Amino acid sequence: MLEMQRLQKQSGIIGSSLGIRQVLEMITQVSPVDISVLVTGESGTGKEVVAKSIHKFSKRSNEEMVVVNCGAIPEGIIESELFGHKRGSFTGAGDDRKGYFEQANKGTIFLDEIGETPLETQVKLLRVLESGEFMRVGEAKTRKTDVRVIAATNKSLSELVKNGEFRQDLYFRLKTVMVRLPSLRERVEDINAFIERFALEFTRENDIRYRGFTPDAIRLMKQYVWPGNVRELKHFVEKVLVLERGERITAEVVSRELTDVLSDDISSNTALPIVIPKSSDKAEIDLILRQLFMLKQDTEIIQKLLVGGSAVNSNPTAGLAEIQPIKQSIQMPEKSMEIVEEGYRFIRDDAIGDMLIKDLEKEAIKRTLKYFNNNRRKTASSLGMSERTLYRKIEEFGIEPKIKRSV
Numbered sequence: 001m002l003e004m005q006r007l008q009k010q011s012g013i014i015g016s017s018l019g020i021r022q023v024l025e026m027i028t029q030v031s032p033v034d035i036s037v038l039v040t041g042e043s044g045t046g047k048e049v050v051a052k053s054i055h056k057f058s059k060r061s062n063e064e065m066v067v068v069n070c071g072a073i074p075e076g077i078i079e080s081e082l083f084g085h086k087r088g089s090f091t092g093a094g095d096d097r098k099g100y101f102e103q104a105n106k107g108t109i110f111l112d113e114i115g116e117t118p119l120e121t122q123v124k125l126l127r128v129l130e131s132g133e134f135m136r137v138g139e140a141k142t143r144k145t146d147v148r149v150i151a152a153t154n155k156s157l158s159e160l161v162k163n164g165e166f167r168q169d170l171y172f173r174l175k176t177v178m179v180r181l182p183s184l185r186e187r188v189e190d191i192n193a194f195i196e197r198f199a200l201e202f203t204r205e206n207d208i209r210y211r212g213f214t215p216d217a218i219r220l221m222k223q224y225v226w227p228g229n230v231r232e233l234k235h236f237v238e239k240v241l242v243l244e245r246g247e248r249i250t251a252e253v254v255s256r257e258l259t260d261v262l263s264d265d266i267s268s269n270t271a272l273p274i275v276i277p278k279s280s281d282k283a284e285i286d287l288i289l290r291q292l293f294m295l296k297q298d299t300e301i302i303q304k305l306l307v308g309g310s311a312v313n314s315n316p317t318a319g320l321a322e323i324q325p326i327k328q329s330i331q332m333p334e335k336s337m338e339i340v341e342e343g344y345r346f347i348r349d350d351a352i353g354d355m356l357i358k359d360l361e362k363e364a365i366k367r368t369l370k371y372f373n374n375n376r377r378k379t380a381s382s383l384g385m386s387e388r389t390l391y392r393k394i395e396e397f398g399i400e401p402k403i404k405r406s407v
Helices: 004-011 018-030 047-056 078-083 119-131 157-162 168-174 188-205 215-223 229-243 251-265 280-307 357-371 376-383 387-397
Strands: 037-040 065-069 108-112 148-153 178-180 310-315 320-325 338-341 344-347
Touching (some): 037 047, 047 108, 119 168, 188 215, 188 229, 215 251, 229 251
Parallel strands (some): 037 178
8 A cells, every 4th residue: 555655745735734644645545456436525625636647646646537527528429539430420520539538548638617518418428427428429330448537516416417407327336435525625734835835835936035934824815715725826926026025924915815705705705704814713703793783683674573473585586585463372481681671782691792882883894994994895705784774883882973964
């Protein structure tokens, strides 16, 4: 069995987290065995790197590995690309052509985004997986190939099977051995190693002086969720190295560039984190305040609906929520996050201690305004309220002098 250290060094797989150690262990087990493998994981997690590692340490390593992105091939020509075609079989077929399965004979074929293949093509994939037999498009002759198949997907194939979008028999054939790649947010401890590797490689290739990232800059990068995973992190590192050519990358630089990334998506995704260049304790307090503020808004809406004897019933034809009367009485739970004393509402002390909700709301608005440099549009969007509501709250709490609205 392969030594994991040698495997990691020669394959280029980065990290020492538990999740990546499990992946390396799986590679050492499945590489020498001539069996199909299904690699799963979110986009940008490095599925192709794992596939190449499996091939590199397999018995077929001296033969070719053919990489096929199934999602990038138009449906009308995918069978021709995979299995080849006979001359004259369709317009433009001027010569006989080998497909990817013939090219990969004796070697390995990597079918990336296998979930994107049409159902008609899946039938032929199942046949070549089980017997190694296939036919070129426009040809009646059965051909054979000896190839190891490694497939990958960022989708849930089991869900596609339930929806009738993926053949169950092909799914069972592929999932004989499954290797799941963890997302970057599941292996935050590996981010340091990724940053150093990407930075050193990029600066050497482009003759850029590299002075490193400050500890605060790295800490800030660990707070971001990286929805694009390792691919997004790599592009981000290269971007800041180009923009700050020759300078050390500080927390201020990272904060500015990540804020630009977040501002593009924040109006449509309020679950994104607020990136704040401060101590982790202060950042955590700000995030808690913001989430409690949003929770307070939701509970107020629910309470109004319950007390008023109404419920929300979605109308799919109108695309809007309608208020319908409740036919049976609803009892409010005995325990609530809020308590009322002498006309004031407090958050229960078993949540974060007695605290006026009004003060909580004021503090959340103040901190968000400060973070966005008093940009009210971004503040309102981040807090999940309209700009008009934000103006009213600012005036109500006396956060700023009364704002004159332009007509």
